[in-house]
Structures are given as structure tokens and as C-alpha cells.
Amino acid sequence: MSRRYPVALATLAAALACVANVSAQSYEAGEQEPALRLPTDPRLWHNSPPLTLESLKGKGVVFYLFEEESPRIAANWPNLQGLSKQYEGKPVLFVAVSSGTDPRVLKRYLGQYRVGWPVIHDYDRSLERAMAVPQLNPGGDEFAFRYVAGDGSMGQGKGADVAGTAEAALKGAAWRVDPAEVPEKLKGAWRAVELGSFTAAARPLTQAAESKDDELKAGAEKLLAAVEEELTSAAKEAQESLNEGDDWHAYKLLESIPQRFDGYEFDLIERAEDKTKELAKSDTVKGQIAAAKMLGKAMATASRGPSGVNRAKGLLNRLVEEHPDTEAAVKAQELLASIGS
Structure with a gap:
């Protein structure tokens, strides 16, 4: 689509962002201890600082994935936000997710339709895939609900039944303080x-x-x-x-x-x-810290654009060779595999 954000998934920079922001695994309703991770980059959040499922533990979270090019979706925002206000006193949060959208288009869209929910810019659709949502598009599937309940279970929403999805998310949910x-x-x-x-x-x-x-x-x-x-x-x-x-x-x-x-x-x-x-003085932790620094350097190098990608790949290969038993090495191998290196 002409308004879609052109993301070069074949580049290391995109792969880095994908692995850093979300573990792309599908899930079934009732699954415990979700591997799902929300993006930590503030630039990928609107109307809220970055939130994590860890910080929201014990709360219900309703995710609304939507197709911003759909006129029906645009017209339904007042109704959706009105329904969510009925839950303002309850421990449940509504979060919208826009996948594959140009960031400038998304920013204008949220202002035009006065969307007040926290919104995640899922630019590479990694969150959409992690939630096992078929790619949304106008005229096809234009929205989907997913939820994480207060007891840690996850599930699909109940169609267009916002209240039903919110009630499912409230299972086991409670405030820290009333x-x-x-x-x-x-x-x-x-x-x-x-x-x-x-x-x-x-x-x-x-x-x-x-x-x-x-x-x-x-x-x-x-x-x-x-x-x-x-x-x-x-x-x-x-x-x-x-x-x-x-x-x-x-x-x-x-x-x-x-x-x-x-x-x-x-x-x-x-x-x-x-x-x-x-x-920090132990050999195990020293090795992990050194590897983490190398991974960070590779990410910074890749973010400079195409010219930095090859250098970043070299850093990742070196990381795997020098610190093979570290957490960073596992991530480096995932990144290298994702770009066929």
C-alpha cells in the first residue's frame, strides 16, 4: 500500500529491532508466562511512555490491533473509547496496536480521530505476528483483539465484543492499592x-x-x-x-x-x-557484560544505515566466537540467522 512504512526486513537493523522488541511466538488462550514483549523504544509509543508486561503484572491488558486505512475502524473510535471508559475504575488497560504504518501517517491519524489510548507503532508487524494475528488490511480482517489477563493467561478477543474481552482480561486482575x-x-x-x-x-x-x-x-x-x-x-x-x-x-x-x-x-x-x-567481579558476569557491550555496539553500528550493516555483522560473528556461552551470543546468532549470515 502506498502509505505503508517501507521497512527493509532483510537488513540487520530491522532484524535487531525485531528481536529486541518482541519474541515472535504465537500463543493459545490460557497460556501462562507469555514470551510476548512490548517495544521499549519510546518512539514506538504514542500517548504513553513504554509499558512492559512486567510492570503491568496483575492487571488486565486488552490489545486492539487495527487497520488505520479502514473507514469503519476510523468511525468506530468514539464508540470504542466510550466503552473503555466504563472500565476506568477497574484494573484493565486498553492498548491499541498499529502495524506496518508510516509513523507520520499514524501520528496524524491519532490526532485526527482523537485516540487517547496508549498506541504501539508496530512498524515491522512483529507484534502482530507474535500475537498470531493474520495481517490486517482494508476489506479483509480490519481489526483483532488479544488480551493478557491479570492471572497471566493470554487469549484471543471475543470478536467485536469489547466488554467480553475486557471481562476475560480482568480474570485475576487487581490494583496494588484500591x-x-x-x-x-x-x-x-x-x-x-x-x-x-x-x-x-x-x-x-x-x-x-x-x-x-x-x-x-x-x-x-x-x-x-x-x-x-x-x-x-x-x-x-x-x-x-x-x-x-x-x-x-x-x-x-x-x-x-x-x-x-x-x-x-x-x-x-x-x-x-x-x-x-x-x-560484577565474578568471571561469569564479566563475560556476560563484555558480550552485552559488544551486542550494543553492533546495534549502534547497524543503526547508522546500510554502510554499518556489514561491520555490525562482523561484530556479531566475533561476539559468538569470543563469548559463545552468553545470553548476548544467543541473540547474536538469532540475528545472524535472520539475515542469512
């Missing part, structure tokens, strides 16, 4: 906590915790307790990895803690930093 218990002044911080954006909530919560307003202080304390519970869960997962001898996984979990919980003064954060430094 919004009815949160003062209006802290609703922004509450939303950040519920979406896993803990750093964004740090300042308003720490300030409110010192407030002389009893209601505001009580609300802040409940939200801080929810944040600390999430921190404790992350630290516990890291400890389990250590107990199993998986130092690299533990390192990654612990390294992310200071970033995820920046702005808080919980003791666990400092302990995580200390343990991260200790693990």
Missing part, C-alpha cells in the same frame, strides 16, 4: 505506581508522607507500602536466582533495582547496589 483509598491529589502518583513507573511517583509520595494532612499522609503510606512490596519481590527473585547458581540473572535483576526505585530510601536498594558490585 483507588477509592487514594486522595485525589495522589491519583497521578497512584497511576504511576499501578503502571510500574515507581520513579515517577517517588517525589510526590515522599513529600505527601511528611504532610500534616492526615488523609494525604495515609494515602502516601499505602502507596509507599505497595512500592516496597514490589521492591521486596524483585529482591526475592534475585535471591532465588543466586540460590540456583544463576549469577547473571541475579545480576540483571539487582542492577535494575536502583533504576526502577530511584528516589526512595528503602534499605534494600542500597543492599542491591552492593550485591551488584560484588557479582
Whole structure:
């Protein structure tokens, strides 16, 4: 189609983006522990910062994949957004996905039809494929619903039944903190906590915790307790990895803690930093870090365009040779295989 985004999937740059953003595996309804990953690049999100299924754990998520060239789809946005408003007080999020679209066209489209949902720009259709959705096109299949339920199960939507799909997504879903218990002044911080954006909530919560307003202080304390519970869960997962001898996984979990919980003064954060430094001295973690840096360099090189692709391929081959037993080597092999190298 004339308005489609021209993506050169044969290039290494496209392959890198595909592997980095989503694990292209189909799924059946009820499957647990989904391999699905949402893009982390902010440029691929509209109306929202990047969200992850990890940050949305325990919430229901309804994905609406749509064909933006369809007049029927365009005319139905007011109805869809009206239906979603009926679920504003419930732990379910609606996310739209536009596949294969020119980014400039998509931006104009979202403004023209006043789409307020978070929207993912699935430029190479990798998310569409990962959700086992046949390629959408005008006159054919123009939309599809998929969902991730609060209990972690995944499934196909119920046709055009938005309410039915939302109810399926709500299975096992719950808020960390009941919004009815949160003062209006802290609703922004509450939303950040519920979406896993803990750093964004740090300042308003720490300030409110010192407030002389009893209601505001009580609300802040409940939200801080929810944040600390999430921190404790992350630290516990890291400890389990250590107990199993998986130092690299533990390192990654612990390294992310200071970033995820920046702005808080919980003791666990400092302990995580200390343990991260200790693990970084082990040979296993050193090798993984070195390999990850090489992979990052290859990605940066490939992003420079066709001239950088061959150099990036050389870096990936070198990575596989020098660090064959690393996580980055596995990704490098996937990338090389995807481009026939």
C-alpha cells in the first residue's frame, strides 16, 4: 500500500529491532508466562511512555490491533473509547496496536480521530505476528483483539465484543492499592505506581508522607507500602536466582533495582547496589557484560544505515566466537540467522 512504512526486513537493523522488541511466538488462550514483549523504544509509543508486561503484572491488558486505512475502524473510535471508559475504575488497560504504518501517517491519524489510548507503532508487524494475528488490511480482517489477563493467561478477543474481552482480561486482575483509598491529589502518583513507573511517583509520595494532612499522609503510606512490596519481590527473585547458581540473572535483576526505585530510601536498594558490585567481579558476569557491550555496539553500528550493516555483522560473528556461552551470543546468532549470515 502506498502509505505503508517501507521497512527493509532483510537488513540487520530491522532484524535487531525485531528481536529486541518482541519474541515472535504465537500463543493459545490460557497460556501462562507469555514470551510476548512490548517495544521499549519510546518512539514506538504514542500517548504513553513504554509499558512492559512486567510492570503491568496483575492487571488486565486488552490489545486492539487495527487497520488505520479502514473507514469503519476510523468511525468506530468514539464508540470504542466510550466503552473503555466504563472500565476506568477497574484494573484493565486498553492498548491499541498499529502495524506496518508510516509513523507520520499514524501520528496524524491519532490526532485526527482523537485516540487517547496508549498506541504501539508496530512498524515491522512483529507484534502482530507474535500475537498470531493474520495481517490486517482494508476489506479483509480490519481489526483483532488479544488480551493478557491479570492471572497471566493470554487469549484471543471475543470478536467485536469489547466488554467480553475486557471481562476475560480482568480474570485475576487487581490494583496494588484500591483507588477509592487514594486522595485525589495522589491519583497521578497512584497511576504511576499501578503502571510500574515507581520513579515517577517517588517525589510526590515522599513529600505527601511528611504532610500534616492526615488523609494525604495515609494515602502516601499505602502507596509507599505497595512500592516496597514490589521492591521486596524483585529482591526475592534475585535471591532465588543466586540460590540456583544463576549469577547473571541475579545480576540483571539487582542492577535494575536502583533504576526502577530511584528516589526512595528503602534499605534494600542500597543492599542491591552492593550485591551488584560484588557479582560484577565474578568471571561469569564479566563475560556476560563484555558480550552485552559488544551486542550494543553492533546495534549502534547497524543503526547508522546500510554502510554499518556489514561491520555490525562482523561484530556479531566475533561476539559468538569470543563469548559463545552468553545470553548476548544467543541473540547474536538469532540475528545472524535472520539475515542469512
